Amino acid sequence: MVLGGAAGLSWSRAAFGQTSSGAHTPIAATPLSDNLIHFTGAGGNVVLVTAPDGLLMVNGGVQERSADLLSAIGERTGGKRVQSLFNTDWHREHTGSNESLGKAGATIIAHENTKQYLGAEIYVDWQKRTYQPLPPQALPSQTFYTSGKMTVGAERIEYGHLGQAHTDAAIYVFFPAANVLVAGDALSVGKYPIADYTTGGWLGGLIAANKTLLGLANADTRIVPGSGPIQTRVDLQAQHDMLAATLDRFGKMMKQGMGPEDIITAAATKELMTPLEAKWGSPDLFVSTAYRSMWLHVRELGGIV
Secondary structure (H helix, E strand, O other): OOOOOOOOOOOOHHHHOOOOOOOOOOOEEEEOOOOEEEEEOOOOOEEEEEEOOEEEEEOOOOHHHHHHHHHHHHHHHOOOOEEEEEOOOOOOOOOOOHHHHHHOOOEEEEEHHHHHHHOOOEEEOOOOEEEOOOOHHHOOOEEEOOEEEEEEOOEEEEEEEOOOOOOOOOEEEEEOOOOEEEEEOOOOOOOOOOOOHHHOOOHHHHHHHHHHHHHHOOOOOEEEEOOOOOEOHHHHHHHHHHHHHHHHHHHHHHHOOOOHHHHHHOHHHHHHHHHHHHHHOOOHHHHHHHHHHHHOOHHHHOOOO
């Protein structure tokens, strides 16, 4: 893990794979199966598991929308209690319900690194933003390092660490019976995927995470990203291939002594970046964060220094 402590200014939330708080967006619920419901409008995607004796949530939206989200869940389920909550990483668009549910006695499940990040002051330099620690009751109460399984009602749940992906706290949550895979921010929709090197993410790790997810999914799997519409295995494969091409291209350019500004302006990246720029806007932040994350892994890449 990489932590920092200096003060900073807020950057665009979209640049961090975050959405706005969605204050004027209604909370909407869409059934995914008999036991799974997808909630949108909370600042990040939320998946709810319903069972006779309680509920499990995967992610909790942003704090500003938590009360509305939990109210909508209560109305949908007849006031059943949320017993457990997964955080797919430490980002605030996934952890906004931690405090209220933690105070109510829910078990918060996450990778151990998520607990460490949520309990610390973290400066994200490329965002120029400092994240303050959450109160103790908002921290995960059950953590893991590799993988695990559990059952809620009739729903079997498999979950696992995705390594040094978007961050090194990223996990997936998979529901085999419903064939629903919650990928969190390891899959980006409508914006550049960001490897947050300040909390252990890097481009090569994000590619490896995508490969792990591809191994879990088939043609019929519904893949829930951190934000944005539900995706398919084809969409996930497309991101994997784009990132792999980026790693190869940028690696070759770094071996030629090129820095991030050189890569941004180089004609050699136009074939790779121009189609994405047409969809997602300027690639400058993507390039600079990818470069920085790769520089922290030069020994793995080889031939650069």
